[in-house]
Structures are given as C-alpha cells and as structure tokens.
Amino acid sequence: MFLRPGCHGLEGTGGVIIQGRPQARVAAFPVRGLVEVLALAGVYLLAARVALSLAAEKSHICPVWLPSGVALGGLLLLGVSRWPAVALGAGAVAYAMDVTPGVGLSVVLGSTLEAVLPALLFRRMEGARELHRVRDVAWLGAGAGLGALVGAGLGTLGLVLGGVVPAAQWGPAGWLWWMADLLGMLLVTPVLLLRRPRRVARSWEALLLTALTVGVCVGVFAFPRPGSAAAHAMTFLLFPLMAWGALSFGLRGAALSSLSIALAAIAGTARELGPFFTVDLPHRGLVVLQLFIGITALTGLLLAAARAERRQAVELLELLATTVRAVHEGVLICEVRESGGLHTVFVNEALCALVGRRREELVGAAPGELLASADGGDRQRLLEALREERSLRAEVALTRPDGTRVWSEMQLSPVRANGQAVTHFVATHRDVTATKELQARLVAAERVAAVGTLAAGVGHEINNPLAYLALNLEAARRSLAAEGAQAPAGVRDALSSVRGAQEGAERIRLIVRDLQVFSREGAPERGLVDLNALVPPAVRVVLHALRSRARLVEDFGPVPRVLGSEARLGQVLLNLLVNALQAIPEGDPGRHEVRVRTGTDPSGHARVEVEDTGGGIPPDVLPRIFDPFFTTKGSDEGTGLGLAICQQIVRTHGGDLRVRSVPGQGATFTLLLPPAPVQSAGSLVPLHAVAHVSEEPETAASGRRGRVLIVDDEPRLAQSMRLLLEPAHEVVTVTRGEDALARVSAGESFDVVLCDLQMPGMDGIAVYRWLQQEAPELASRVVFISGGASSPEARAFVETVAQRVLEKPVRPDVLLSTVEEMLEGSSPKVAARGAVGGTRRG
Known part of the structure; x- marks a missing residue:
C-alpha cells in the first residue's frame, strides 16, 4: 500500500494584483498578510481531513485531493505571495501522516509548486477568474495539469526514495497522485472563484435541478450492487443534469453540480457501492472514477464558459443589431451565394423608411432591384464593384413603390468573414435627396440670377437704340403733323404709321423698364412705394402666359404708400401672380380668373390680394405652404422657394403674407404692409417718380431759345x-x-x-x-x-x-x-x- 497522492499544496512567489490592489500595498499590512496565510493554511488542513474521510476503507488512497484546489484557489484570490500558507498546510499534513523528514520535504515542495505554477501561468495568460471564456478554462486546466504533474512527480519520488512505495509502483502511484491533485483543482478552485452569490432569477429551476441531481446520485451511488450494469447505465443520467446546470446557471451551476456529483461518487465508491467499485481490481475502478469525475468537471466548466461567451456574443450582437437598427442611415447586408448571386439578409428600419418598403419585401431580394437608374449606369458600377470585391462610394437613385426616386449616398464594403473570400457585402445609404434638390435649386437660382443679370444687360443695351428710335419717331411725327389737316392722304397715312410705331416703341420701353425693375441686383434703395403703380409692371410680365389660362381682373382701390424696396415688393407681386397662373390649368381661360385687388385694410395697412380660381390648396399642405423647398408642383414648375422668399421679403418690410384656400375653389394670397410714417411727397420722394407730362406736348411754352x-x-x-x-x-x-x-x-x-x-x-x-x-x-x-x-x-x-x-x-x-x-x-x-x-x- 502507498500514501494518498494528495500530500501536497499550492503556493507561489511574486506579487500580483489582488482584487484590484497591488501586492506591494498588501505587503504594507503584515498583520493582514499573516492572517490570510494562517486562514488559508487552516482551510487547507480542513480540506485534507475531508479528503481523507473520503478515502477507501481498506486503503489511504484519495480519488480527489481537495487541498490542491484550495491551494490554487487561494493563490488566485489572495495572490501568489501567500504561497507559505500552502507550504505550511502541506507540512502539517505530512507531519500528521508520520513520514520521514525527506519524504515530508518532497511532499511540501511538490504541493507548493503545483499551486504556484498554475497560478503564475494563469496570470501570465491574463486569465479571468470568472472563467467566462473557454480560453480561461483551458489555461486553468493546462496549468492545473502541469502543476499536478510537478507535484505528483516530486511527491512520489520522495515516497520511492523514502521506501514508502516500491520503485515498481512509482508509475501507477504517480498517475493516481496526479489525477487526484488535478481533479482537486478542477473541482474546488472554480467553487472558490465564484463571486458573491446573487439572487437566483429562476429559483424553482434551481430547486428542481438540485432535487433531480440528489435523486440520481443516491440512485447511482447508494443502492445498486457494486459494478452492476444498471448502475453504469444510470451514471449517464448525470451528464445532462450537469449540462443543465452549466447552461442555465453558468459557472456557479457547473462548479457546484460537478463538485456535488464528484463527492457523491467518491463517497459511494469509498463505501464499496456504485458502478466504480470492483472487488477484483479496486485500483482500476479508482482510475475509472477519476476519469468520470475529471470529464464531468471539465465538461461542465467548458459548457459554462461556452455559454458565457455565447451570451456575451449574443448581447454584443443584439447591441450591434439595435445600434444598426437605430442609426439614421440605412443599412443593408447581403450574402454572397455559391452561384455568385446576392440576396439580402438584413435591412434596418432607416432603409425601409428610405425606400418605403417593408422588411419582408427586402430580405431575400437582390439588392440591385432597389436601383432606379433606367440607363443601368449605377447598376453597372455596382456589378463591377461586386465582381472585383472592392469598396464603392457613389450617389445612386433608389426607387419607391409609387415610382418616386430618392437619392442616396451609398458606401459599399466587402466583408471577409474567414479572412479570405468575401462572404457578405454591407451597404450604408444616407439620404441625400434634400441635398440633391438643394444643389439643383441652387443651380436654378444661379440660372435665374444669370438671367436677371442678362436681362438687365440686355435692357441697358436696348435702351440706347430704343431711345433714338423713339426720338426719331417723335421728330418724324412732328414734321408730318406740321403739314396740317390739308396734307395729302399719303402724309396722313405716314403720320398714322409713325404713331403706331411710337406705340410699339412705348410698349418695348415699358417691357425693358419692367425687366430692369425685377432684375435690379441688390436693390438696396428704400423709399415711398405706390403699390397701385407697382402692380401694372408685374401684370405685364405674366400677361402673355396668363392669357391661355384665365382672364385677368384688376380692382384698384385707395392704398397708402409704404416704405420699402420697389424691386423687392415687385418681386413679391410677380411671384404671387406666377403662383396663381400655375394653379390654373391651360385651355379654359373663359372659366378661370385671376383677380388682383388693392385697398386699405381696416387696420390701416396697405393690402394687395391675388386671387385665383384654381384647384386650391389641401388642408394638410396649407400649414407648410411657406416652408423653404416645400412644393407640390413638378420639378419643371416649382422649386419650393418662391413663397418662402416672398414671406421673408414681406416680413423684412414689417408686413405679413397670408393665404386662405378652399380645395376646388382656388386660393387667395393677401399681402399686408404697414403705411409709411410720412405720406407727403415733399418729405420723401418716391423712388423713380415720373414727371407728369401731357399726352401731346409741343415746343417750350415760354418760347425761349437756349x-x-x-x-x-x-x-x-x-x-x-x-x-x-x-x-x-x-x-x-x-x-x-x-x-x-x-x-x-x-x-x-x-x-x-x-x-x-x-x-x-x-x-x-x-x-x-x-x-x-x-x-x-x-x-x-x-x-x-x-x-x-x-x-x-x-x-x-x-x-x-x-x-x-x-x-x-x-x-x-x-x-x-x-x-x-x-x-x-x-x-x-x-x-x-x-x-x-x-x-x-x-
């Protein structure tokens, strides 16, 4: 017979961080360190007594040496510097076993090293004491195996040299010793590393698991005849129970289940009961018992770690999924099929809102179906990027179910899941429709500004030839009129033609003048403005386009003069007239009417109303009618800026622009402006006031020649x-x-x-x-x-x-x-x- 392969412990050297505190700080409290060493040594001795009580009745062989787990767990919790506690506990156990000093020294040295080595390795590999990763369990198992090998080797070598164990039995003794220490670390260390117990969320499940485990352990290790086949068959029931505990309760469930099953198996075998006790070959049954306990413990720890990793991965995945779903940019993930095609596997809510489709419509479909380019240019660029497995950044047009298009800035990125082949593509879509519309409107605004500048320049160039045309026509008229009533018929006809030409020249002059008024850049001047005089030029500009849609009715009333910019207020009137004519379809001018009405509001403000008989404005659109870039017109008719600009101009003049509408009955825009403080022309002359002239002036009244x-x-x-x-x-x-x-x-x-x-x-x-x-x-x-x-x-x-x-x-x-x-x-x-x-x- 030979000594229990368990007279060994754990300890180490060096300083580690203990519960977030540097070892050097612990060293500053020798009293506390001494208390911890003595406490750990005491627990070591207590675990040794429990382990010896579980030894077989006819031998001192312990299948599991619990103190090895206490030693490793203590060093991982308190720090490797507490290794003297392991040496002290192992020495006390050796002394109690009444061995020679040489044997005792080898046992103490082996027990200390088998705890210190795995603790240092676990720290070196940055293992987490929570054992929530498979790699943590693997490094704990590897370190425990290495430490137990050193401890068992030194311990059995001392027994052989001391004559306690025959040299021929050194191999089997070393195996049993190594397995006992290894199992002790796999069973006890995880239990010691458990954090403070929290309230179990599923207490009924924990109670049910405990009851089933106790029942199966009693049925397997208490009653069956030793070595019976039924007992062996019932042993397999313990594996799903242990897996249940690991998967449902993590490290706590795995550690406690494995320890409970191991203690029950050891206790039953020590009492010569259960499937692992054999009368003819007791040591073989002990090896099988150790293998059973080791596999159970290691499997439970690995399942718990895998469950923790999976839970962390799922939480991270859920966080990422929640984040992706919550981002404002659309996200689309498509998978590369073996045939080379693509199908969508994920879309977030932002993309669904962007394209106006449900997730069920998008998942499983080809991502290229969302592209709206009729010429296939965007589709071709996308196919080239997919074929070359490269990133792509481009602006693409996406289609909605109603046929409308939205512009998206797409960033396409390949995903190499295995580091080599592209398995997925991720496309992020940012809605740039408003930006594209703004760019288009800015271009349109630049064109309008260019047209205004051109109109001003053309008007300036027309003025000179128009001026001498009018003057020459007037000179010709005067010469022909001098012939008097007795002039020949040809002269009278020529005079009539000259007067007709003068009327045409006057109309050209008015058109040029109106162009200059509405294209005047900056228009910083402010003065007294007569709105009744400002309406006719605006009407003349739109009259040609208005004739095919409606008749024009002008209703002028007394209007107080206002202080403001003639050009800006003219622009407002022009925009309101254009808005009115665009609200009326072409082809039925006799049915529709645009009425311009001026007058004085009861509040004393100058009032101009532009009323049309078009289709009106829907109630849901009316509150947004003055929003910038909001329009219900097509891109060829409106940019959504006209009314917003009008509102801004009117407000800068201290006035208000209002609208009322009845769907199907037209709309009325009302311009209200405060009267100027001084209405006298002597104090402030209106801008571009015109000299009053007679219809047929002749030469100077005084006859003075200058x-x-x-x-x-x-x-x-x-x-x-x-x-x-x-x-x-x-x-x-x-x-x-x-x-x-x-x-x-x-x-x-x-x-x-x-x-x-x-x-x-x-x-x-x-x-x-x-x-x-x-x-x-x-x-x-x-x-x-x-x-x-x-x-x-x-x-x-x-x-x-x-x-x-x-x-x-x-x-x-x-x-x-x-x-x-x-x-x-x-x-x-x-x-x-x-x-x-x-x-x-x-």
Whole structure:
C-alpha cells in the first residue's frame, strides 16, 4: 500500500494584483498578510481531513485531493505571495501522516509548486477568474495539469526514495497522485472563484435541478450492487443534469453540480457501492472514477464558459443589431451565394423608411432591384464593384413603390468573414435627396440670377437704340403733323404709321423698364412705394402666359404708400401672380380668373390680394405652404422657394403674407404692409417718380431759345436728341466727356447740359464733379440720362445727387419738358408714378 497522492499544496512567489490592489500595498499590512496565510493554511488542513474521510476503507488512497484546489484557489484570490500558507498546510499534513523528514520535504515542495505554477501561468495568460471564456478554462486546466504533474512527480519520488512505495509502483502511484491533485483543482478552485452569490432569477429551476441531481446520485451511488450494469447505465443520467446546470446557471451551476456529483461518487465508491467499485481490481475502478469525475468537471466548466461567451456574443450582437437598427442611415447586408448571386439578409428600419418598403419585401431580394437608374449606369458600377470585391462610394437613385426616386449616398464594403473570400457585402445609404434638390435649386437660382443679370444687360443695351428710335419717331411725327389737316392722304397715312410705331416703341420701353425693375441686383434703395403703380409692371410680365389660362381682373382701390424696396415688393407681386397662373390649368381661360385687388385694410395697412380660381390648396399642405423647398408642383414648375422668399421679403418690410384656400375653389394670397410714417411727397420722394407730362406736348411754352450741350457716347442717340431739340434750341453734341469739358474750358456757354451717366473714359460722374469745381453754375443745370446704374458707385451717385436723372429710353415729351424747365430755372414738377421718366434727387 502507498500514501494518498494528495500530500501536497499550492503556493507561489511574486506579487500580483489582488482584487484590484497591488501586492506591494498588501505587503504594507503584515498583520493582514499573516492572517490570510494562517486562514488559508487552516482551510487547507480542513480540506485534507475531508479528503481523507473520503478515502477507501481498506486503503489511504484519495480519488480527489481537495487541498490542491484550495491551494490554487487561494493563490488566485489572495495572490501568489501567500504561497507559505500552502507550504505550511502541506507540512502539517505530512507531519500528521508520520513520514520521514525527506519524504515530508518532497511532499511540501511538490504541493507548493503545483499551486504556484498554475497560478503564475494563469496570470501570465491574463486569465479571468470568472472563467467566462473557454480560453480561461483551458489555461486553468493546462496549468492545473502541469502543476499536478510537478507535484505528483516530486511527491512520489520522495515516497520511492523514502521506501514508502516500491520503485515498481512509482508509475501507477504517480498517475493516481496526479489525477487526484488535478481533479482537486478542477473541482474546488472554480467553487472558490465564484463571486458573491446573487439572487437566483429562476429559483424553482434551481430547486428542481438540485432535487433531480440528489435523486440520481443516491440512485447511482447508494443502492445498486457494486459494478452492476444498471448502475453504469444510470451514471449517464448525470451528464445532462450537469449540462443543465452549466447552461442555465453558468459557472456557479457547473462548479457546484460537478463538485456535488464528484463527492457523491467518491463517497459511494469509498463505501464499496456504485458502478466504480470492483472487488477484483479496486485500483482500476479508482482510475475509472477519476476519469468520470475529471470529464464531468471539465465538461461542465467548458459548457459554462461556452455559454458565457455565447451570451456575451449574443448581447454584443443584439447591441450591434439595435445600434444598426437605430442609426439614421440605412443599412443593408447581403450574402454572397455559391452561384455568385446576392440576396439580402438584413435591412434596418432607416432603409425601409428610405425606400418605403417593408422588411419582408427586402430580405431575400437582390439588392440591385432597389436601383432606379433606367440607363443601368449605377447598376453597372455596382456589378463591377461586386465582381472585383472592392469598396464603392457613389450617389445612386433608389426607387419607391409609387415610382418616386430618392437619392442616396451609398458606401459599399466587402466583408471577409474567414479572412479570405468575401462572404457578405454591407451597404450604408444616407439620404441625400434634400441635398440633391438643394444643389439643383441652387443651380436654378444661379440660372435665374444669370438671367436677371442678362436681362438687365440686355435692357441697358436696348435702351440706347430704343431711345433714338423713339426720338426719331417723335421728330418724324412732328414734321408730318406740321403739314396740317390739308396734307395729302399719303402724309396722313405716314403720320398714322409713325404713331403706331411710337406705340410699339412705348410698349418695348415699358417691357425693358419692367425687366430692369425685377432684375435690379441688390436693390438696396428704400423709399415711398405706390403699390397701385407697382402692380401694372408685374401684370405685364405674366400677361402673355396668363392669357391661355384665365382672364385677368384688376380692382384698384385707395392704398397708402409704404416704405420699402420697389424691386423687392415687385418681386413679391410677380411671384404671387406666377403662383396663381400655375394653379390654373391651360385651355379654359373663359372659366378661370385671376383677380388682383388693392385697398386699405381696416387696420390701416396697405393690402394687395391675388386671387385665383384654381384647384386650391389641401388642408394638410396649407400649414407648410411657406416652408423653404416645400412644393407640390413638378420639378419643371416649382422649386419650393418662391413663397418662402416672398414671406421673408414681406416680413423684412414689417408686413405679413397670408393665404386662405378652399380645395376646388382656388386660393387667395393677401399681402399686408404697414403705411409709411410720412405720406407727403415733399418729405420723401418716391423712388423713380415720373414727371407728369401731357399726352401731346409741343415746343417750350415760354418760347425761349437756349443753348443745349448733349454728351452721349452713342452718336445716333445724340443725333436723335439734337433733331428733336434743334427746331427750338441751339444744340451741340459731343460723344466724349473730355470733349465736353474742352468746350467749356474754351469759353463756350451753355444753358442746359444733357449728359449720359455711364460712358467709356470720362463718365458723367467725372464730368459733373469737374463742373462743380470749374463751372458751378453750369453744374446746377446738368441733367443726367441713364440706361440703368450698373455699378455700386453709379447707384450711390444716383441716390445722392441733387440733379435730375432721366431713364433711357427718354420719352420725347419728357425730354422737351425737362429742357424747358431747366431754361425757366424752376424745379421740375414731380407727379405720382406713371410711365417711366426721370427722378429729381435731393
């Protein structure tokens, strides 16, 4: 017979972190360290007594040496520096067994090393004491096996050298010793590493598992005849119970179930009961018992670790899935099939909302079906990226069930699950429809701005030829009219034709003038604005498009003047008229009507109403009608900016823009503006006020003949003005500012100077400033002629100069009356806004 292969313990050297505290800090408390060493040694001795009590009755062989598990667990909990406790406990056990000092020293040394080595290895491999990973269980098992091998080797070697065990029995003794220590560490250490017990969520399940385990253990290890087949068959019932505990309750269930089954098996075998006791070969039954306990314990720990890892993976997967579902960007995951095709396996809520489809419609379908490009360009790029297994970043159009399209910025990324072949593709979609629409609208706005600039430039260029056309027609009319009523029929016909041409030229002048009003850039000027005078130009701009849709009704009432920008308020009226005509379909102008009504609101505000008989605005759309980029029109008719801009312009003027509508009966937009504080024209002159002229003015009423200097870089315009003025006045024309100043410097005198504002070289501003310095009396008799102040300097000059400014094309009657008034030395009489003429500043 030989000693129990269990006279060994655990301990180690070095410092480790113990429960989050550095070992050096523990060393600073020698009293506490001593208490821990003595406590661990005491538990070691207690475990030894329990293990010896479980030894077979006819031998001192212990199938499981519980103190080895106590030693390893203690060092993992308290730190390797507590190894003296293992040496102390192992020495006490050796002394109690009454062995020689040499045998006792080998036992103490082996027991200490078998605990220290696995503790150091477990720490080196960064194992977690919770054993929630398979690798933690593997390193614990490997370390325990290595430590038990060292401990068993030294222990049995001491027994052989001490003559306690025959040399021939050194192998079997070493095996039993190694298995006993290894099982002790696999059974006891996990129990010691358990955290403070928490309240069991499924207490009924725990009680049921405990009851079944106790019942099966009693049935297997208490009653059956030793070595019976029935007992062996019933042993297999313990494996599912142990697996149940590991899978349902984790490490706690696995450790406690394995320890309980092991203790029951050892106790029954020690009492010569159960399937592992054999009368003829007791040691073989002991080996089988150890294998049973080892497999049970290790399987339980591995199942618990696998369950913990799976739970962590599932929690992480759920977190990722929840995160992916919650992100605002659409996510689509598709799997690569063996045939090379793709099918969708996951989509989040954001993608479903983006394309307007349910998840069930998308999962399983080919991802390319969402692309809306008719020419296949996007589809081709996607197929190339999939074929080459590369990433792709592109803007693609996705289709909705109703046929509408949404623009998405797609980022396609391949997923190599096994590190080599691409198994999945992940596509993230960010809705950029609003951005694309904004870009398109900005481009449209730039085009509108370019058209406005072009219109202003074209108007400026038209003004010069239109001016001398009108002046020449007036000169021809006067010449023909001089023939009197006795003129031949041909002359009368020619006079009628000239008058018709004058009407056409006047219409062209009004159109050009309206273009300049609505394309005026910046329009920083603010002054008194007569809304009744502002409506006709806006109406004339849209009248051609309106005639095919509805009839126009103008209803003018008394309106107080408002303080504001003529161009900006004209833009509002124009937008409201365009909005009204777009609400009415073409083809039935007799049925529909657009009414423009002006008046004074009961609150005293100026009121302009634009009413149409179109389809009206739905109630759900009405609250959003002034939102930027919101439109119910097609892309060819509206951008969603017109009404928003109108609202902003009106609010900057201190007013309000309202809408009321009845579906099917049209809509009415009401513009309300506060009246100007001063309505007198003497205190604040309206912008671009026009001189009041008669319908058929003739030569100067006073008959005074004056000397007029015309300065204009357009020779034909200067010549036309000369022909108009020359019958009544002496006229001198020059085409350069330098020539005009040369004549004045030479001593020539002039009564009136008609000077173009913008000319190459020396412009009208420079001419006027020179005259202010050299001939101030003549500077006060300068009248400017402008085709539109295009530069900031020119606009600022026009706003501040006290001289009269006539806008091209100048009507002949306005030109004649202006020269007459300058000759009389009186200020021109300024009337309410009518046809385009000039403005006196100051």
